[in-house]
Amino acid sequence: MEMKEINNEDVCAILNSIMEYELAGVVRYTHSSLMVTGPYRLPIVNFLKEQASESLLHSQQAGELIVGLDGHPSQKIAKIEETNRHTIKDILEEALEHELHALSLYKKLLASVADASIYLEEYARGLIGEEEQHSLELKAMLKDFGSI
Numbered sequence: 001m002e003m004k005e006i007n008n009e010d011v012c013a014i015l016n017s018i019m020e021y022e023l024a025g026v027v028r029y030t031h032s033s034l035m036v037t038g039p040y041r042l043p044i045v046n047f048l049k050e051q052a053s054e055s056l057l058h059s060q061q062a063g064e065l066i067v068g069l070d071g072h073p074s075q076k077i078a079k080i081e082e083t084n085r086h087t088i089k090d091i092l093e094e095a096l097e098h099e100l101h102a103l104s105l106y107k108k109l110l111a112s113v114a115d116a117s118i119y120l121e122e123y124a125r126g127l128i129g130e131e132e133q134h135s136l137e138l139k140a141m142l143k144d145f146g147s148i
C-alpha cells in the first residue's frame with residue numbers, strides 16, 4: 001500500500017479544533033448535568049457527568065497527539081451556546097447535536113490522515129466509533145419524547 005505524506009500543520013489544526021470542542025464538551029455536559037430536574041434525573045445526571053469526563057479524556061488524547069506532531073495545544077474552548085432551555089428533552093437534543101458535530105470533526109480528521117498514518121487513522125476510527133455510540137445512546141434516550 002502506498003502511503004501519503006502527512007501534513008503535520010493541517011492535522012494539528014484539526015486536532016486543535018477537536019481539543020477545543022471536547023473541552024467545550026466538558027463545560028457543556030457539566031452544566032447540563034446540573035440543570036436536570038424531575039423524577040428521572042439521577043441516571044441522566046450520571047450519564048451527563050460521564051460524558052463530561054469522557055470529553056476531558058478525549059481533549060487530552062487530542063492534545064497528546066498535537067504535541068507528538070510538534071504542534072502547540074490550544075487553551076481555548078469552542079463557543080457554547082446558552083439556549084436557556086433546560087428540560088430533559090432540550091438537554092438531550094443539544095447533547096445529540098454536540099455529539100454529531102464531534103463526529104464530523106473526527107471524520108474530517110480521518111479524511112486528512114487516511115493512507116498517511118496508520119496510527120492516526122486507527123485513532124480517528126476509534127473516536128468515530130465512540131462518538132457514534134454516544135449519538136445512538138442519545139437517540140435511544142430521546143425516543144420516549146417522540147422527537148426522533
Ligand SMILES: [Fe+2]
Binds near residue numbers: 022054055058102131
Ligand atoms: Fe468526545
Ligand SMILES: [Fe+2]
Binds near residue numbers: 051054099102131134
Ligand atoms: Fe462523545
